[in-house]
Amino acid sequence: VGVPRNAEKALMAIRESGGLTVNVTDEEIMAAQQLLGRTCGVFGEPAGVTGTAGVKKLCEAGKIGRDDTVVSVVTGNGLKDVANAIAACGDPITIPSDMNRLLAAFAEKGIQAEGV
Template identity: 65%
Template sequence: IRESDGVAVNVSDGEILDAMRLLGRTQGVFGEPAGVTGTAGVKKALELGLISPESTVVSIVTGNGLKDVESGIRAAGEPLVVPPDMDALLSAFAEAGIAP
């Protein structure tokens, strides 16, 4: 970190769960907690002004959320259970207030 004039931030479990939700809602990525910790750090560094909003940043998600479904449920709530039918899916989305 010193050699590259970098910075490090720490993130809480809550910030990691927030990053899980953020990635799911904005990118369609279901990452497990360890895999999204870097994204949580990028978000916090942005909020702290350590990264400019105009910067281009890459955050690699290294683990699939299916490795830790319990944390996914803690982050986003129980999944919708929908029969394999497009009309049923669209109806469930409408009931949940989700725009397709």
């Protein structure tokens, strides 16, 4: 965020909780958007998935351990910014409402559908 809504309050909360901050790039944010869609079926807008991008970065840096509990709130739906989603993920799959065709389209793209 270029200009945080209440930077002093945020910094105070970080200091009081013993928390930390991490910067993420636009590329990391768009990768988080793809990750959430592929692994959780969550379509978040870039601003809404920024926290998830930070969690991923902190995991990779070893700041968050494998057994730690973390909550990442996705605050905005991807439909708010479809253009960036298409730029990051490609055009959506368009198929008739038929489960066999859906599964075939998933298989073509290497997407695994579990529990179907």
